[in-house]
Amino acid sequence: LVLLGSTKTIMPYAKTYVSCIAVAAPFFTSSLTMNNILRYEGKARLGTIGMMAGAILNIGLDALLMLGFGMDILGAGIATAVSQVVSFAILLSMFMRGKTQTRIALKYVSRKFSDSLDILMTGSPSLLRQGLNSVSGILLNQLAGIYGGEFADNAIAAMSCVSRIGFFAMAIAIGIGQGFQPISSYNYGAKRRDRVREAFKTALAGEDIVILVLSVPLFILAPQLIKLLRDDEKVIEIGARALRLYCAAMPFVPLTMMVEMGFQSIGEKLLALAGSSLRSGLLLIPTLLILAFTRGISGIQEAQPLSFVLSFIVCIFLTRIYFKKLADEPPA
Secondary structure, eight states: OTTTTOOTTTHHHHHHHHHHHHHHHHHHHHHHHHHHHHHHTTOHHHHHHHHHHHHHHHHHHHIIIIIISOOHHHHHHHHHHHHHHHHHHHHHHHHHTTOSSSOOOGGGOOOOHHHHHHHHHHHHHHHHHHHHHHHHHHHHHHHHHTTOHHHHHHHHHHHHHHHHHHHHHHHHHHHHHHHHHHHHHHHHHTTOHHHHHHHHHHHHHHHHHHHHHHHHHHHHTHHHHHHHHOOOHHHHHHHHHHHHHHHHHGGGHHHHHHHHHHHHHTTOHHHHHHHHHIIIIITHHHHHHHHHHHHTHHHHHHHHHHHHHHHHHHHHHHHHHHHHHHHHSOOO
16 A cells, blocks of 8 residues: 555555455456446446446445444445445346346356457457556655655545546546447448448547536536545645646547547557557656656646647547558458
């Protein structure tokens, strides 16, 4: 936890919460796998039921355990762990009751190394994106922590609030992109490149609309939203500026998302890796280091929005490569 950027005052809470999360981690990862299988089978509704049941239960248990029983951070951890186990059980039941085309049984496990390697390579852009997100988050906490004392706690708390609020808008855009992927994969395999191009443009437009609609109220209400999560004057001051910069740069994100997901869906693993690594790390990490040491806390606030803009510029050229590859494929 020290490596992840925890301060001495945050440490006891972090240890308690992480202990609960570690227990639930296998159930969480299995749920994600089953949810993706359902999505690619065209049964997104079943996947949504499983994941949403856990999410709603998590919210209810948070209120019950933290407020009703006064368990504080331990209550939050238990609520998260229990909800993940429940989601896992619901999703698994769908497979066991024959509601899916896919069957789960040991006899179906492939023993071919090539199959495992292909799965790992196809998923590597997502792995790289999430991994670099984690590295960037660690670095951000470490850089905020160099100020020491209460200011470090406030800076870490403020940037954590920004990431939570900002991800609310991003998650909807990501969902649109993930909905595009099975459509793209199916039509690419069927050599209907025209449908792949149309789906890409439609999904990109949808993401842009969602981001624009959500970023405006988030920008306007930034101080009030930060206050909902942490009623501290210094946290609000740091977080509100960071959130407004984040919102101003969010319209540049959809193209970078779609380029990564587009390449991934047509099996262009190396180009998908390139797209996924830009916004999450290759541009964010050096930007964060440079701005943090030249502009202090202001630079930490500005690093991620700037990385969004820089990634957008690079992805303009990657988009041209993507459409050229679709055009070069033989027609159906």
